C-alpha cells in the first residue's frame with residue numbers, strides 16, 4: 001500500500017516499510033536519494049537512450065572502434081588519484097549477495113576484499129534490497145551478527161575481516177518501490193544513495209571508507225555521471241571530493257574501447273578496472289548479435305585465454321598500469337562439487353589455472369565466488385605476485401587494436417551447448433523470480449550475467465539460423481523441442497517454473513534482442 005511518510009510529499013514509497021526497513025527509509029535518507037534523482041536521473045535516461053541509438057547503429061552494421069574525439073585522453077600523460085592504503089593489496093576478492101549470513105561468511109572468508117553485490121548476484125526484490133542495506137549498516141555500526149533459526153548456527157564477525165566494497169545496481173535497472181515527483185528512481189541511485197547516506201561517516205570513523213564497484217558501464221559519459229554523483233553525495237555529506245573510490249567493471253564491449261576514457265572521467269574517484277568476463281560475453285553477443293560475422297560458438301568454448309576475451313584482459317592490464325590503477329581479474333564459474341572428490345579436484349584445478357593465467361599476465365588480484373576458493377586463489381597470487389600488487393610491473397607493450405578486441409572465438413555450436421543454455425537460463429530465471437540472484441547449477445556459479453549469455457546466445461543462433469556441428473540448423477521447431485525436453489528433466493517442484501519457461505522462451509524468440517532479461521523479469525517480481 002502506498003505510504004506517504006515524508007515532508008517532501010513528492011517522495012512516495014510504494015512497498016511495505018516493515019521492521020528494520022524503517023531505519024533505512026528515513027526521511028533524511030530518502031531526501032538524499034531524491035536529491036540525487038532530481039539532479040541526475042534526466043542524464044541517466046539520456047545515456048540509456050544513447051545506448052539504444054548506438055545499438056541501432058550496430059544493428060545496421062557498424063562495429064565498435066576507438067573514439068576520435070577522445071584521442072587526446074588516450075595519448076595524454078596522466079594518472080589516477082591516490083589509492084587508499086587498505087586497497088593496495090586486493091589479491092583475492094570474494095563476491096556474493098547481500099543476505100546476512102553470506103555477508104558475514106564473506107567478510108570472514110580470508111579474502112582481502114568482499115564485494116557485497118546488489119547487482120548480478122542479487123534478485124532485486126524490495127526485501128532483498130532493504131535487508132542488504134540493514135546488513136551493511138549493522139556492519140559499520142559494529143552490530144552485525146546472525147543466528148540461523150534453521151541450523152542453530154551462530155555467525156559472528158572475526159577480528160580480521162575483508163575490506164568491504166559495494167556494487168550498486170547498473171544504470172538500467174529501476175527501483176519500482178520509490179518514486180520522486182512521480183518518477184520511479186534508478187536502482188543505482190537508490191542502492192548507492194542509501195548506502196552512502198547511512199555509512200559514509202561510520203566507515204570513515206572506523207578508519208575505512210566507502211569503496212564501490214560500478215557495473216555495466218558502456219561509455220566515458222556513463223562513468224562521468226557516476227563521478228558527478230560521487231561529488232554531489234560527498235558534498236552533501238561534508239566529505240572532500242575524492243573520498244569515495246570505485247573500481248569500474250569493464251564488462252561491455254563498448255567500454256573496452258574506452259578504458260582510458262573511463263579512468264579519466266573518474267580520475268579522482270577510481271582505483272582500478274575489473275574484467276567482468278560474463279557480462280562482457282553477454283554484451284558482445286547482444287551488441288553485435290545482429291551481425292552474422294560475430295556468431296559465437298558454445299559458451300564453454302569462449303575461454304579467457306583466447307580471442308576477444310584474451311585481448312581485452314591484456315589491454316585492460318596495460319591500460320590500468322600505465323595510469324597507476326589496479327587491473328583486477330574476474331570470476332571463474334567453478335564452485336566446490338559436493339560428494340565427488342574427483343570432480344571437486346577438477347573444478348579447483350580449473351580455478352587455479354584461471355588464476356595462474358591472471359597473475360602471470362599481470363592482474364593485481366582476482367575474484368572468487370565461494371569461500372572454499374579463497375585459499376586456491378590466494379596460493380596462486382602469493383606464489384606469482386610477491387608484492388602487494390603489480391602496478392610497477394613493466395607494461396607488456398602489446399599493441400592490442402580493434403581487430404583483436406573483436407576477434408570471435410572459434411569452435412562448434414552443438415546441441416549440448418544449446419541444451420545447456422536452455423537448462424541454465426530457465427532455472428536461473430526461476431530462481432531469480434523467487435528472489436535468488438546467484439545459484440549453483442550443474443556445479444557452476446550462475447548469476448544474472450551468465451544467464452544473459454544463455455538467452456542471448458539462443459537468440460543469436462536463431463536469428464542467424466546458425467549451423468550446428470551435426471549439420472542441423474538452429475530454428476524455431478528445434479529450439480521449442482529442446483526447451484520442452486529440458487523442462488521435463490527439471491525438478492517439478494520449482495514454484496515459478498512455468499513463468500520462467502515463458503519468459504525465457506519469449507526472450508529467445510524476440511524480434512529484437514531484449515536489452516536485459518532482468519527488465520521484463522523485474523516486472524514479474526512479486527514482493
Ligand SMILES: CC(=O)SCCNC(=O)CCNC(=O)[C@H](O)C(C)(C)COP(=O)(O)OP(=O)(O)OC[C@H]1O[C@@H](n2cnc3c(N)ncnc32)[C@H](O)[C@@H]1OP(=O)(O)O
Nearest residue numbers: 095096102105106120121278331369370438439440445449
Ligand atoms: C558474473 C559475476 O558478476 S560474478 C559475481 C556475482 N556472483 C556471485 O557473487 C556469486 C557468489 N556465490 C554464491 O552466491 C554462492 O557461492 C553460490 C550461490 C554459487 C553457491 O552457494 P551455496 O549453494 O550456498 O554454496 P555452499 O552450500 O557450498 O555454501 C557453503 C557455505 O559457504 C557459504 N558461501 C558460499 N558462497 C559464498 C559467498 N560467495 N560469500 C559468502 N559465503 C558463501 C554459504 O553461505 C555456506 O555457508 P554455511 O556453511 O554457513 O551455511
Ligand SMILES: O=CC(=O)O
Nearest residue numbers: 276277278279449
Ligand atoms: O560482474 C562480473 C561479470 O563477469 O559479469
Ligand SMILES: [Mg+2]
Nearest residue numbers: 120276279449
Ligand atoms: Mg557483471
